[in-house]
Amino acid sequence: MDWYTSLFELIDMRSFSNLWFWIALAVVWSSASHWVLGVPFDLVQRARRIEGQSMVDLEDLTRINVNRLLYIGRVSGLWVMGLTCFILSALAVLGFAYELEIAQALFLLGFPLSLVGLLNLSTARLIETEHLRGEALCKRLTRCRLYTQMIGTLAIFVTALWGMYQNLSIGVLG
Known part of the structure; x- marks a missing residue:
């Protein structure tokens, strides 16, 4: 048995049954819904409850991440979007x-x-243009x-449906 066969037995390339x-x-x-604009959501909850230093920390961390996202979007946004569209198109055709x-x-x-990613970029732009702070910032992040x-729930639902369809059709044909 060669390493190629061993690897593909360990990592089943039939993803939906794996x-x-x-x-x-x-x-x-889970990670995507916990890290909103790179800010952990427990920090948003703590800032709402305690305020004071927690709110300052939230505002600072949000400002840093908003500036970072918007800088990337302004400097290389078209390249990132083009590469992402290319990769997603290739995956759609191959798949x-x-x-x-x-x-x-x-x-x-x-x-x-x-x-x-687009939602995060849009939210970052809104936070920058509206100069959100305090409770308004917490509401926007929430x-x-x-x-x-909502996107994640719909994505998991569609993926589960497609995965069940794939597993049933392969089970019937195989």
Whole structure:
């Protein structure tokens, strides 16, 4: 038995029947909803409850991450968007036209995350233009988290449906 066969037995390329894919999906969406604009959501909750230094920390961390996101968007936004569209298009074609299951899984993970990236960029721009601070900042971050969770819930639902379809169709055909 060669290393190539051993590797592909260890890492099943049929993603939707692989437990590791579903664990990764859960971890990705859990992390995406916890880190709003790079700010941990427990800091938002603590700033609302305690205020004082916690609110200052929240405002500082949000300002740093908003400036970072907007700088990246202004300097290399078109390149990042072009590369992301290319990768997602390649995954969609490989996955759904050529029926490569790992490409389907990566597309179903990457496409909704790209929507969350756009949501974060939009939220960062709103925070900068409206000069949000205090409770208004907490509300905006909470709204961004809610929208991220909605995208994540829909993405998990669609991925689960597609994964069940793939597993059932392969089970029937195989």
